[in-house]
Amino acid sequence: MHHSGTGDFTSQVFFGWDPLITATVILVISYVFIVSEKINRAIVALLGASLLVLLGVLNQELMVQGIDFNTIFLLTGMMVIVAITKDTGVFQFVAIMSAKLVRANPRLLLISLAVITAFFSALLDNVTTVLLVVPITLLLTEQLKLKAYPFLFTQIFASNIGGMATLVGDPPNILIGSAIGFSFMDFVYNVGLASLIIFVITTVIFDFIWGRKLQTSLRARAHLMRYNPYEAIEDLELLVKSLAVIGFVLFGFVWGHGQGWEPGTVAMAGAALLLLLKCYRFSPEEQSHKVHAAFQEVEWETIFFFIGLFVIVYGVEHTGLLEILAQKMLDFTGDDLFLAGMFILWSAAIISAIIDNIPFVATMIPLVQATAPAFGGDDMIEPLWWCLSLGACLGGNGSLIGASANLMVASFAQRAGQRMVFLEFMKLAFPLMIFTTIIATIYAWLMFFR
Amino acid sequence: MPCKYAMITNVISLKPDMEAGEALDVLHDNKIRCAPVLDQDGNLLGMFSLENVLKHLLPVSARMEDGLRRLDFVVGAAPGIAKRLRKLSLLRLEDIMDTKIVVLHPDTQTWEGIRLLVRYGSPLPVVEEGSRKLCGLMTEQSALNEMSKSPEELEAREIEDIKKGAS
Numbered sequence: 109m110h111h112s113g114t115g116d117f118t119s120q121v122f123f124g125w126d127p128l129i130t131a132t133v134i135l136v137i138s139y140v141f142i143v144s145e146k147i148n149r150a151i152v153a154l155l156g157a158s159l160l161v162l163l164g165v166l167n168q169e170l171m172v173q174g175i176d177f178n179t180i181f182l183l184t185g186m187m188v189i190v191a192i193t194k195d196t197g198v199f200q201f202v203a204i205m206s207a208k209l210v211r212a213n214p215r216l217l218l219i220s221l222a223v224i225t226a227f228f229s230a231l232l233d234n235v236t237t238v239l240l241v242v243p244i245t246l247l248l249t250e251q252l253k254l255k256a257y258p259f260l261f262t263q264i265f266a267s268n269i270g271g272m273a274t275l276v277g278d279p280p281n282i283l284i285g286s287a288i289g290f291s292f293m294d295f296v297y298n299v300g301l302a303s304l305i306i307f308v309i310t311t312v313i314f315d316f317i318w319g320r321k322l323q324t325s326l327r328a329r330a331h332l333m334r335y336n337p338y339e340a341i342e343d344l345e346l347l348v349k350s351l352a353v354i355g356f357v358l359f360g361f362v363w364g365h366g367q368g369w370e371p372g373t374v375a376m377a378g379a380a381l382l383l384l385l386k387c388y389r390f391s392p393e394e395q396s397h398k399v400h401a402a403f404q405e406v407e408w409e410t411i412f413f414f415i416g417l418f419v420i421v422y423g424v425e426h427t428g429l430l431e432i433l434a435q436k437m438l439d440f441t442g443d444d445l446f447l448a449g450m451f452i453l454w455s456a457a458i459i460s461a462i463i464d465n466i467p468f469v470a471t472m473i474p475l476v477q478a479t480a481p482a483f484g485g486d487d488m489i490e491p492l493w494w495c496l497s498l499g500a501c502l503g504g505n506g507s508l509i510g511a512s513a514n515l516m517v518a519s520f521a522q523r524a525g526q527r528m529v530f531l532e533f534m535k536l537a538f539p540l541m542i543f544t545t546i547i548a549t550i551y552a553w554l555m556f557f558r
Numbered sequence: 559m560p561c562k563y564a565m566i567t568n569v570i571s572l573k574p575d576m577e578a579g580e581a582l583d584v585l586h587d588n589k590i591r592c593a594p595v596l597d598q599d600g601n602l603l604g605m606f607s608l609e610n611v612l613k614h615l616l617p618v619s620a621r622m623e624d625g626l627r628r629l630d631f632v633v634g635a636a637p638g639i640a641k642r643l644r645k646l647s648l649l650r651l652e653d654i655m656d657t658k659i660v661v662l663h664p665d666t667q668t669w670e671g672i673r674l675l676v677r678y679g680s681p682l683p684v685v686e687e688g689s690r691k692l693c694g695l696m697t698e699q700s701a702l703n704e705m706s707k708s709p710e711e712l713e714a715r716e717i718e719d720i721k722k723g724a725s
Contacts, residue, residue, distance in 0.1 A: 197628070204631055243626045246619035331634065339631040523622040 119427060121164045128427040131165050135424050135471075143463045150409045153416025160423040174422025175415055178286040178372035183233070183414065184406055185375025186276060189353060190236050191405030192382050196347040197340045199228070199240040204337040207248055212329035214254055214322035218262055219311055221245055225263045226270030226307050230277045231358075234267040234513035235407075242520045252328045256526050258318035260517050261533070265310050265505050265540070267513045272501035273303035275361065275371060280460075280469040280500035284493050286372070287473045291365035292358075298494045302551045306502070306544045313540070346386060353382040410512075417470050425474040434478035445483055446557040449495040452476065453552060456499025457545040461506020461538065469500050491556035498548040506541035507534045559712070561671040562664035564704035565684045565694035571596045574603055578654050579647030581606055594683050594692055595655050601690045602683050604655035614646055614654060615639065662696055663687045668704060671696050 119127035138156035142149045160166050166174070202224055210216035221241065228237040241263060249256045271278030275285040275292040285295065341347060360374035383402060387395040424430060441448040452472070459468050476496060480486050504511030508518050508530050521528045570588050572581050572595045585593060585608065592607035613621055620626045646654070662671050662684045675682055681697040 200626070200628075200631065239624065243619045243622075243624070246622075247617050247626060247629075247632075250617050250619065334633045336631050336633050339633075340628070342628070520622070520624075523625075524618045 117167055117170055119165045125163070127165050128429055130163055131160060131424045131427045132429050134159055134165075135420055135429075138420055139463075139467060142467055148409070149464070150413040150416065153413045153420065155416075157416040157419035157423075160419060165423045166419070166426060170422070170426065171419050174426075175418045176283070176286050178370050179282050179418075180411060180414060181372030182276065182282055182286065182375045183279075184411060185357075185372065185377075185379040186233060187236070187406040188379035188402050189350070189357065189375070189382055190232055191402050192346070192386055193350040193354065194236075194240055195342065196344075196350055197342040198347055198350070200244050200340040201337050203241065203244040203248070204335050204340055207332060208335065208337065212252065212324075212332040214252055214324050215315065215319040217248065217252075218259060218319045218322065219315065221248075221259060222262045222266040222307075222311050222314070225266035226273075226303075229267040229270035229513075230273040230303075231354075232276070234271045234278060234511065235516050237267050237271075238263060238513045238516050238520075242517055246520065246524050248332065251332050252324040254322060254324060256521065256524065257528065258314065258322070260521055260526075260528065261536070262311070262314045262318075264511075264514050264517050264537075265314070266307065268501055268504040268511055269303055269307045269310065269544070271513075272497065273300045276375075278501050278504075279466050281497055282371075283466070283469050283473060284497055286370075287477075288493055290493070292361035292371070293365070295497070298555070299497055302498060302548055302555075305551065306547055309547065310540065310544065317536075349385040350382060353378050353385065356381065414466070417467055421470045421474065424471070430471070430475045431478045434475045437475070438479055438482050443482060445488070445491065446553070448479065448483070449491050449552060449557060450549065452492055453495040453499040453548060454545065456496055457503035457506070457541065457548075460500045460503025461510045461541055463509075465500040465504055465511065469496065472496055491552065494556060495552055498552065499545065502541060502544045502548055505544065506538050508537075510537075510541075559668040559704065560665040561662045561668055561684050561696055562693065563715070564668045564671060564701050565662075565696045566700045567694040569594060569692065569695050571600075571692070572606055572651055574650065574652040574655075576651050577647065578606075578611065578649045578651060581651055582608075582611065582647065592681060594695070595651050596692055600692055602661065602685050602692045603652065604657040605659050605683065606651050606655045610654060610656055611643075611646065615642060659683065661685050661690070664693050668701065672701050672705075675701060 121127050121130050134156050138152050141147050141152040157171065161168055161171050203221065206220040206224055207217055210220050225237060225241050228241065242260065245259050245263065246256055249259055268278070272281065273296060275281055275290065275295045277295075281295055281299075284290065285292075357374055357378035360369055360378070361371055364374055383399055386402075387398050390398065437448070437451065441451050456465070456468065456472070459465075473496075476489065476492050477486075479492070480489050483489050504514065508514050508528060518528045518533075570584065570590060570593050572584060572593050574595050574597065581593070585591060585606075591609075592605060595603045595606050597603055617629070618625075620629055660674055660678045660682055662674065662682050664684055664686065666684075671682070675696060675698065681695040684693045684696055685691060686693060
């Protein structure tokens with residue numbers, strides 16, 4: 109792990125409090141506030157992190173060590189690249205083009221938009237993907253006089269399942285990949301196939317539930333067919349530059365892993381390169397304006413949430429709590445790797461359906477790492493990481509609050525006057541999530557444990 | 559120079575239970591593009607404008623927060639847009655009017671009023687602080703009229719005010 113070597117700092121907490129208990133209390137209270145959503149999660153995480161240092165569980169040097177800058181750079185770099193790329197209008201272009209390709213047939217449109225969502229989710233952050241796909245979906249469904257609900261439901265699933273396929277697709281994967289050093293292709297080889305299978309199966313189910321029954325008028329379809337997708341492209345030159353940089357970044361993820369390039373460096377280099385390509389011809393003042401605008405699109409709330417969370421988890425790790433918890437898990441599963449894998453897969457799925465999967469995965473990583481000696485070393489526990497990834501990503505589908513992308517879709521639906529009801533969503537989504545987790549169980553058994 | 563001197567007071571107003579179609583006729587007949595919607599006691603509830611109606615004609619995905627920023631790929635008018643306009647004109651004003659509006663108070667300084675006017679567009683309603691009772695509208699024209707008054711006129715008005723205050 110990147111922050112191994114905890115130094116020789118010994119926690120000396122104020123008032124003589126026990127560091128382990130102090131850190132645990134801070135972790136639990138932070139969790140409660142993050143889950144209850146009464147206070148913004150970034151504020152909670154930063155306050156919790158600050159308390160750990162101010163009370164003396166960690167010192168500042170250790171705090172900085174605890175932050176996984178690979179993840180932070182990867183997230184920030186990708187956000188800058190997406191911020192610039194989305195201004196080119198390419199996402200609208202793809203959505204409209206696909207709508208025209210299926211001749212505005214609503215049943216096929218449901219499927220094609222799901223494919224697009226899954227594809228973009230695999231390459232981009234899920235929240236970003238739905239932020240780009242949902243508005244255009246709302247436009248297309250309004251034009252076809254269709255309820256948006258089936259489309260939005262399908263897209264929530266597509267984004268979480270598609271995001272599972274790659275290192276950069278979903279925050280849990282970023283966290284796992286960064287901590288363990290898995291490459292982009294490691295994810296594609298190990299969970300990419302599961303993502304594809306589950307995506308196809310759920311799409312067939314959605315087609316059965318909604319797709320085959322969708323009806324619209326020929327007149328509405330004819331109108332949609334007159335849309336001109338090429339008009340959606342706002343800046344062709346920038347589009348070419350953006351695609352070139354995204355190609356470079358993907359190449360860097362795949363090829364660079366063997367050269368010791370960390371994904372965070374690759375994403376940051378890509379962001380800097382794209383900023384250069386976008387700005388170099390402008391005056392210093394305009395350049396500053398453009399760079400400023402691009403950085404402003406970075407979701408700093410998410411970034412600072414991650415920073416705070418890393419510190420809290422590191423503090424807890426430092427005091428040894430996670431080793432105790434890992435031992436508890438081992439008491440439960442014994443030395444049966446498959447049982448441990450299933451325990452992780454299913455607890456990740458259920459817990460991620462109820463709470464944000466990011467803090468859960470961040471806590472699970474050192475915990476799973478602590479089990480390595482019992483199973484015979486780091487290489488032996490590799491399947492456990494894939495189980496964690498499968499569970500955390502699929503679990504996000506279980507409820508409207510299971511993943512940030514779900515919340516984003518729900519908030520768009522509300523703005524469009526088509527509110528998604530929490531329980532109505534869960535009535536279908538939770539059983540489906542269980543079903544997909546069963547598929548993942550079978551997949552994991554066949555792939556890793558047989 | 560507070561805003562109460564820079565507003566028009568003979569304001570044409572609308573009622574919240576009016577239909578949008580009816581209200582559009584009022585706007586048309588009076589050659590205005592915007593009017594305040596008031597409750598029985600003359601308190602401001604919102605503003606209804608031609609822009610309001612146009613905004614509601616747009617697809618919801620284009621008018622919501624973080625929605626589509628452009629629609630230039632949509633070729634031709636949407637089918638049934640005339641029908642939609644007819645449907646819209648049956649809506650009651652309270653369901654369609656703009657309720658997030660910037661307001662001025664009678665003793666807001668005129669400079670601040672003009673700053674807000676330039677920023678948020680004309681006209682801006684002037685309401686009593688607290689009750690939101692409408693006193694008038696500050697428009698570009700009424701603001702300019704106030705600005706073009708000579709120092710003598712302003713001085714005369716000031717003396718008038720002091721006299722009123724003394725009596």
